[in-house]
Amino acid sequence: DIQMTQSPSSLSASVGDSLTITCRAGQSINNYLNWYQHKPGKAPNLLIYAASTLQSGVPSRFSGSGSGTDFTLTISSLQPEDFATYYCQQSYGTPWTFGQGTKVEIK
Amino acid sequence: QVQLQQWGAGLLKPSETLSLTCAVYGGSFRDYFWTWIRQPPGKGLEWIGMTSHGGSSDYNPSLKRRATISLDTSKNQVSLKVISVTAADTAVYYCARGFGPHILREVFRNNWFDPWGQGTPVTVSS
Numbered sequence: 001d002i003q004m005t006q007s008p009s010s011l012s013a014s015v016g017d018s019l020t021i022t023c024r025a026g027q028s029i030n031n032y033l034n035w036y037q038h039k040p041g042k043a044p045n046l047l048i049y050a051a052s053t054l055q056s057g058v059p060s061r062f063s064g065s066g067s068g069t070d071f072t073l074t075i076s077s078l079q080p081e082d083f084a085t086y087y088c089q090q091s092y093g094t095p096w097t098f099g100q101g102t103k104v105e106i107k
Numbered sequence: 108q109v110q111l112q113q114w115g116a117g118l119l120k121p122s123e124t125l126s127l128t129c130a131v132y133g134g135s136f137r138d139y140f141w142t143w144i145r146q147p148p149g150k151g152l153e154w155i156g157m158t159s160h161g162g163s164s165d166y167n168p169s170l171k172r173r174a175t176i177s178l179d180t181s182k183n184q185v186s187l188k189v190i191s192v193t194a195a196d197t198a199v200y201y202c203a204r205g206f207g208p209h210i211l212r213e214v215f216r217n218n219w220f221d222p223w224g225q226g227t228p229v230t231v232s233s
Contacts, residue, residue: 034219036152043111043201044152046221055221087152091207091218095167098152 002026002090006099012107017078021102023071023088032092035064035073038101039084047086048073078104109134111202111224115187119196119231125189129202129224130182136160140205141185142220143176145198153198155187157205161213192231199226 003026013019023033031051038044046055048064051071061076075082083106088099115127129141142157156166158176166174175188185202207218 030217032217036220038152041226043223043225044220045223046219049219049221050217089152089154089220091216093216094154094165095169096154096218098154100151 001095002029002093002097004088004090004097004099006086006088006102008102009100010103010105012105013078014107015078015080018074018076019078019104020075021073021086021088021104023066023073023099025069025071025090025092027092028068029090029092031067032090033064033066033071034089034091035062036087036089037082037084038087044087075104080106109204109222111204111222113200113202113224113227115200115227115229117228117230119192119229121193121231121233122191123231125187125192125196125200125229125231127187127200127202127227127229129185129187131184131204136180136183138211140210140215140218141176141178142203142205143174143185143187143200144203144220144223145200146226147195147198155189155200157215158185159210159213159215163213163215165215194231197229197231199228201226 033051035048036044085101110132140159143155158164202224203220
């Protein structure tokens with residue numbers, strides 16, 4: 001299985017802050033990396049696919065970058081609705097695997 | 108806009124069979140693959156398996172061949188069955204639609220899941 005490691009596991013931030021979440025793959029996965037936002041009791045929501053393509057309807061303050069083994073999700077100007085857990089997921093090979101999640105909390 | 112609505116039994120005893128259904132409303136049913144993902148309490152997301160209209164299917168070996176995903180094209184529904192459940196199968200289960208640039212050729216690489224169903228909590232307890 002391809003191990004996906006996110007950092008940090010959690011962070012505190014304020015509305016208006018910019019933040020970056022990192023995801024590292026255990027092997028090269030090209031750009032086959034997706035990011036999801038998950039709020040308690042809700043369905044996870046696709047933010048970014050293929051490392052850097054913004055899903056339709058997702059605000060432009062979300063951006064993704066990376067290739068190979070190292071990827072980042074950046075949220076510029078954090079909004080109240082952005083406090084959630086974020087997961088990366090690789091689609092290079094099955095079993096498709098997720099990172100352990102990064103919980104973004106209000107400072 | 109496509110919506111996925113899930114249902115199924117939420118409380119099972121060990122050794123019973125988990126059975127969940129996901130209905131797809133709006134949008135095409137055939138131009139995508141369909142997948143299930145679960146989240147055990149306090150843990151992250153685990154991919155269970157997928158199936159496509161072209162007959163491809165793949166499962167996470169962690170379920171030790173206990174899972175089966177099937178399609179009912181007459182009803183636009185996707186189902187998940189997991190046999191011989193244990194407490195380790197306690198989780199919130201999500202169905203999701205899968206897409207990618209090569210899926211019509213039955214090549215499942217560089218895919219993503221969108222949208223997801225609302226989730227069905229399943230507890231396995233004696």
